[in-house]
Amino acid sequence: MGKVNQENIRNFSIIAHIDHGKSTLADRLLEFTGTISEREMEEQLLDTMDLERERGITIKAQAVRMAYQADDGEDYILNLIDTPGHVDFSYEVSRSLAACEGALLVIDAAQGIEAQTLANIYMALENDLELIPVINKIDLPNANPDKVKEELIDIGIDPDEAILTSAIEGIGIKDVLEAVVERIPLPSGEEDKPLKALIFDSLYDPYRGVISYYRVVDGAIKPGMEIKMMATDTVFEVGEVGTFSPKMKKAEQLSAGEVGYVAASIKDVKNAQVGDTITDANNPTAEPLPGYQPAKPMVFCGLYPVDGKDYDLLRDALEKLQLNDASLTFEAETSEALGFGYRTGFLGLLHMEIIQERLEREYDLDLVTTAPSVIYKVHHENGEVLMVENPANMPDKHQIEKIEEPIVEAQILLPEEYVGSAMELAQDKRGQFKNMEYLDQVRVKLTYDLPLSEIVLDFFDKLKSNTRGYATFDYEFKGYQEADLVKLNILVNKESVDALSCIVHREFAYEIGRELTKKLKENIPEQMFKVPVQAAIGNDIIARQTIRAKRKDVLQKCYGGDVSRKKKLLKKQKEGKKRMKQVGSVDIPQEAFMSVLEID
Amino acid sequence: MNKFGLYIHIPFCSSKCYYCDFNSVEFKESLLASFLQALEQEIKLIAAKYTPVIRSIFIGGGTPSMLSGQQLVTLLKQCQEEFDCQAGIEITVEANPETVTAQKLKLLKEAGVNRLSFGVQSFDDQLLQKLGRRHTSQEAIRAFKLARELGFSNLNFDLMFALPGQSLRDWEKTLIQACQLGPDHLATYNLKIEEGTIFAQQLQQGKIDYCEEELDLAMYQKTVQLLANEGYQQYEISNFARPGAESIHNQIYWKNEPYLALGPGAHFCDAQGRGYNLADIDQYCQQLAQGQLSWADYQRLSQAEKIEESMILGLRLKEGILLDQFEKKYQTSIFDLYQDELDDLLGQQLIEIKADRMKLTEQGFLLANQVLANFILT
Numbered sequence: 001m002g003k004v005n006q007e008n009i010r011n012f013s014i015i016a017h018i019d020h021g022k023s024t025l026a027d028r029l030l031e032f033t034g035t036i037s038e039r040e041m042e043e044q045l046l047d048t049m050d051l052e053r054e055r056g057i058t059i060k061a062q063a064v065r066m067a068y069q070a071d072d073g074e075d076y077i078l079n080l081i082d083t084p085g086h087v088d089f090s091y092e093v094s095r096s097l098a099a100c101e102g103a104l105l106v107i108d109a110a111q112g113i114e115a116q117t118l119a120n121i122y123m124a125l126e127n128d129l130e131l132i133p134v135i136n137k138i139d140l141p142n143a144n145p146d147k148v149k150e151e152l153i154d155i156g157i158d159p160d161e162a163i164l165t166s167a168i169e170g171i172g173i174k175d176v177l178e179a180v181v182e183r184i185p186l187p188s189g190e191e192d193k194p195l196k197a198l199i200f201d202s203l204y205d206p207y208r209g210v211i212s213y214y215r216v217v218d219g220a221i222k223p224g225m226e227i228k229m230m231a232t233d234t235v236f237e238v239g240e241v242g243t244f245s246p247k248m249k250k251a252e253q254l255s256a257g258e259v260g261y262v263a264a265s266i267k268d269v270k271n272a273q274v275g276d277t278i279t280d281a282n283n284p285t286a287e288p289l290p291g292y293q294p295a296k297p298m299v300f301c302g303l304y305p306v307d308g309k310d311y312d313l314l315r316d317a318l319e320k321l322q323l324n325d326a327s328l329t330f331e332a333e334t335s336e337a338l339g340f341g342y343r344t345g346f347l348g349l350l351h352m353e354i355i356q357e358r359l360e361r362e363y364d365l366d367l368v369t370t371a372p373s374v375i376y377k378v379h380h381e382n383g384e385v386l387m388v389e390n391p392a393n394m395p396d397k398h399q400i401e402k403i404e405e406p407i408v409e410a411q412i413l414l415p416e417e418y419v420g421s422a423m424e425l426a427q428d429k430r431g432q433f434k435n436m437e438y439l440d441q442v443r444v445k446l447t448y449d450l451p452l453s454e455i456v457l458d459f460f461d462k463l464k465s466n467t468r469g470y471a472t473f474d475y476e477f478k479g480y481q482e483a484d485l486v487k488l489n490i491l492v493n494k495e496s497v498d499a500l501s502c503i504v505h506r507e508f509a510y511e512i513g514r515e516l517t518k519k520l521k522e523n524i525p526e527q528m529f530k531v532p533v534q535a536a537i538g539n540d541i542i543a544r545q546t547i548r549a550k551r552k553d554v555l556q557k558c559y560g561g562d563v564s565r566k567k568k569l570l571k572k573q574k575e576g577k578k579r580m581k582q583v584g585s586v587d588i589p590q591e592a593f594m595s596v597l598e599i600d
Numbered sequence: 601m602n603k604f605g606l607y608i609h610i611p612f613c614s615s616k617c618y619y620c621d622f623n624s625v626e627f628k629e630s631l632l633a634s635f636l637q638a639l640e641q642e643i644k645l646i647a648a649k650y651t652p653v654i655r656s657i658f659i660g661g662g663t664p665s666m667l668s669g670q671q672l673v674t675l676l677k678q679c680q681e682e683f684d685c686q687a688g689i690e691i692t693v694e695a696n697p698e699t700v701t702a703q704k705l706k707l708l709k710e711a712g713v714n715r716l717s718f719g720v721q722s723f724d725d726q727l728l729q730k731l732g733r734r735h736t737s738q739e740a741i742r743a744f745k746l747a748r749e750l751g752f753s754n755l756n757f758d759l760m761f762a763l764p765g766q767s768l769r770d771w772e773k774t775l776i777q778a779c780q781l782g783p784d785h786l787a788t789y790n791l792k793i794e795e796g797t798i799f800a801q802q803l804q805q806g807k808i809d810y811c812e813e814e815l816d817l818a819m820y821q822k823t824v825q826l827l828a829n830e831g832y833q834q835y836e837i838s839n840f841a842r843p844g845a846e847s848i849h850n851q852i853y854w855k856n857e858p859y860l861a862l863g864p865g866a867h868f869c870d871a872q873g874r875g876y877n878l879a880d881i882d883q884y885c886q887q888l889a890q891g892q893l894s895w896a897d898y899q900r901l902s903q904a905e906k907i908e909e910s911m912i913l914g915l916r917l918k919e920g921i922l923l924d925q926f927e928k929k930y931q932t933s934i935f936d937l938y939q940d941e942l943d944d945l946l947g948q949q950l951i952e953i954k955a956d957r958m959k960l961t962e963q964g965f966l967l968a969n970q971v972l973a974n975f976i977l978t
Contacts, residue, residue: 528963552813553970554965558853560607561866563869563913567976570972585948
C-alpha cells in the first residue's frame with residue numbers, strides 16, 4: 001500500500017443511542033465501499049465480542065479503514081472508529097472521539113433524540129468534532145423525520161444538514177459517505193514533525209504481545225524504528241504496523257492523520273496504556289498528547305473465584321482487561337467467607353456487570369461478586385482515620401467516633417414533566433436539593449447533593465425508569481460528610497458472613513435488614529438442614545428469616561432407558577453447585593451476594 | 601462377556617395416561633404386522649452382532665398385553681431360537697389389568713413367562729380416573745387373582761403416589777389394599793410431571809397442583825415403614841420385595857451390567873457404550889425392513905463415564921456398591937477417585953462405608969440426587 005495523502009484522510013466515529021441502527025449503518029458503509037463483500041458480511045461486523053452481540057451494545061472501541069472514491073473523482077481513506085452507546089462507557093467514547101475530526105450522529109426517525117445520545121453529543125462538541133446528523137430508519141411506518149429535525153434545532157444543530165437514511169434498506173448510504181468527505185475536516189497533523197501517536201485501544205495477543213490501536217497525529221511510524229511510550233518511558237522496536245480492513249493488514253508505514261495498529265513485542269500490558277502517546281525514541285516529541293481524563297472508579301465490589309485455585313488466573317485476567325480499560329482498578333483483599341479475591345473499582349453497575357461477564361466467558365472463571373460499595377472515612381476513637389472501601393473492614397461500632405461518607409453533586413437533566421418523580425426519588429435516596437434551573441422551555445436541570453452509596457446501588461436505573469429513559473445524570477465528587485451510618489451484619493446459619501454485610505443509614509437499617517433477609521431467603525436454595533438468616537447491628541438481631549430444609553430430592557424411577565437422562569440432570573445439579581460458594585456448611589449462590597441490589 | 605439382559609419395547613397403548621411421557625402410540629391394527637416383522641428382523645440382526653447369552657427378558661411398554669397371547673408367544677419363541685437363553689431365566693411381561701384374560705395368561709405361562717408386572721398405580725377409582733387409566737381397582741384385583749390361580753408365583757404391582765389431590769390416608773389405603781392381595785414385589789413411584797404430558801397441560805392451566813414436598817416425603821416414609829411391616833424389604837430406592845423376589849432384570853440396570861434392547865426408542869448398554877433405537881415406529885420399521893439395525897444413537901463410554909454411571913446407579917441399591925468389585929472392574933479405588941466428596945458426604949452422614957461396601961444412609965436415600973451429583977466426573 002502506497003503512502004496516503006493526508007488531505008484525503010477522514011477520521012470519524014458514529015454516535016447513536018442503543019438500537020438506533022449504528023451497527024447496521026456501519027455494516028452498510030463497509031459494504032458500499034467494498035471493504036468487505038456481502039458474502040463476507042457477518043451481520044454487525046464491528047461488534048466482535050459475543051457479549052456485545054447478545055446485549056446489542058458496543059462495549060469496546062473498534063476501528064476500520066475504508067477506501068472510497070468520491071464524486072469529486074478523488075480517492076479517500078475513511079477511518080471509522082466505533083463508539084460504545086451506554087453512559088457507563090462514556091470514557092471509551094471520549095477515547096474514540098479524541099482520535100477523530102468528526103462524527104455521524106445517528107438518530108432513529110421514529111424515536112427521536114434520546115437521553116443517552118445527548119451526553120455523547122456534548123462530548124463530541126467538547127472535542128470540537130464536526131457533527132453530521134443522520135436520521136435513520138426512515139423506512140419505518142412510524143418514522144417522523146420532521147419531528148427529529150425540530151429536536152435538532154432544540155440542541156443547536158442545523159436540521160438542513162441532516163441526511164435521511166435507512167441502513168436496513170441501504171437508502172442514503174452514498175450521501176453519508178459524500179458528507180464525510182465534504183464536511184469532516186482533514187487531519188491537521190504534520191508529517192515532518194517527530195512522531196506523536198495517541199493510543200486509543202489495545203488488546204493482548206498471546207503470540208505477539210500487546211497490540212495497540214492508535215491515531216498518528218504527527219510524524220510517521222514504521223517497522224524497525226524504535227518507539228517510546230511516554231507514560232512509562234519504555235522503548236520498543238516496532239515489529240509490524242498496519243491498518244484495519246477490517247482484519248489487520250500490514251503496511252509499510254503510517255503517517256500523520258492515519259489510524260492503525262502496532263505490534264512491538266510488548267509483553268507487559270502496563271507499557272501500552274490507552275491514552276498514552278507513542279513517540280520516536282531517537283527523535284522524541286517534547287510534549288505528550290493530552291490523553292484522556294482517566295475515569296474515576298466510583299463503585300467497588302469484591303470479586304472472588306469460586307475455586308480458590310483460580311486466584312492467579314483472576315489477576316491475569318483483570319490485568320488484561322485493564323489494558324484497554326483504565327477505569328478498572330483492583331487490589332487484593334481477603335474475606336473470611338470468600339477467601340482471597342480482589343476489591344475492584346468500576347465506573348458504574350453496567351460496567352461492573354460487563355467486566356464480570358467477560359471474566360466468566362472469556363477467561364472461563366467462576367466468580368462470586370459482592371454487592372457494590374463506596375469508600376467511607378471512619379474516625380477511630382484512637383484518633384486514626386481509616387478509609388474503608390469494604391464494609392467487612394468496618395471497625396466495631398464502639399470503636400467508631402464518627403463515619404463520613406462520600407457526597408456527590410449530582411446534575412439531572414430531564415424534560416419538565418418528569419421533575420416531580422425525579423425529585424421524589426432523590427429525596428428517598430437522602431438527597432439534598434440544591435437548585436433547579438430551566439435550560440430552555442422544556443428542559444430542566446436539577447442539582448442535588450447525594451450520598452454516593454445511594455447512587456451506586458440503583459439510583460440511575462430507577463431514575464431512568466422514573467423518567468422513561470429521558471433523564472441524563474452526571475455527578476462529581478464533592479466531599480465527605482458525617483452521617484449516622486451503621487454496619488448491618490448478616491448471619492447465615494448463625495455465622496456472620498462478611499461478604500454480605502453492608503453499611504446503611506441508621507434510619508433505614510431495620511427496613512433494609514428485613515428486606516435483605518427476605519431476599520436472601522429467596523436467593524439461597526434449600527439446604528439439607530434448616531438455615532436461619534439474620535440481620536444484626538452489632539450483637540442486636542434486627543431481622544430473621546428461616547430457609548426450610550430440603551427434605552426430599554430423589555428420582556424414584558430409574559431403569560435402562562432413564563440412565564442418560566438422569567445423568568444429565570445430576571450433571572446440571574453439580575454445575576449449579578459449582579457456581580456456589582460454600583460458607584460454613586451452607587452453599588450460597590452468586591446472586592445471593594447481590595441481594596441488596598434487589599431491595600426496592 | 602456376552603451375557604446380557606434383554607428389554608423388548610411394545611410401543612402400543614389403548615390410550616395415553618395423563619402422566620405418561622414414554623414412547624407409546626395408540627394401538628393400530630395396521631401398524632402391528634410391520635412392527636412384529638421388524639422385531640423379528642431386529643432379533644436376527646442383534647443375534648448376529650452380539651451372539652448374546654440372555655440372562656433375563658423384560659417385555660415392557662407401552663402396554664405389552666395389548667398384543668394377543670399368540671403374538672407374545674411367537675415373539676418369545678423367536679428370541680429363544682435366535683439367542684442363547686439360559687434355562688429358567690426371569691421373563692417378565694408388563695400388563696395393564698384391563699387387558700388380562702385367562703387365555704392370554706395361560707399362553708404366556710406355557711411360553712415361559714414367570715413374572716407379571718401389573719400397572720395398578722392405585723386402588724382408588726377416583727384417582728385412577730384422574731390419571732387417565734382405563735381400569736378400575738376391581739379389575740386390578742381380578743387380574744391379580746387370575747394370575748395367582750393360573751400359577752404365577754412372582755407378581756409385581758406398580759403404584760404411584762404424590763398424585764394431585766391424593767392424601768396421605770388415600771395412599772395408605774392403596775398400600776394396605778395391595779398388601780392384602782400379597783404380591784411378591786412392589787414398585788412405588790412419586791408422580792413427576794413431565795413436559796408434553798396431559799398433566800403438564802393441566803398444571804399450566806391451574807387444574808392440578810404439585811404435591812408438597814412434605815407430603816411427598818411423608819408418603820415415601822409411610823411406604824418404607826408399612827411395607828417393611830408387611831415383610832417387604834426395600835432393595836432399591838423405589839423397589840420392595842419379599843426375600844428372594846427381587847427383580848433380576850432390573851438389578852442389571854442398577855449394577856451397571858450390559859443389556860440389549862428391541863423395539864422403537866428402546867435403550868441398550870453393551871460393554872462399550874450406550875445407545876438407543878429410533879423412536880418413531882414407522883422409521884424404526886423401515887430401517888429394519890432394509891436389513892439394518894435402527895440405532896438412533898450410540899456413544900462409546902469413557903472409563904470416567906462408566907465409573908460415574910456405576911456410582912449413580914449402584915448407590916440406588918440398598919446394599920450399595922461392593923468396594924472390591926468396583927476396584928476389580930475399574931482398576932482404581934473409590935477412595936482415590938472421590939476423596940473430597942466422600943469426606944464431605946460421610947461428614948454429613950449421607951453415605952456410610954461398612955466393611956466391604958459403601959451405601960446411602962436413610963437420609964442419603966431421601967436426598968439421593970444431592971448425593972449422587974457429587975459422583976459425576978465428566
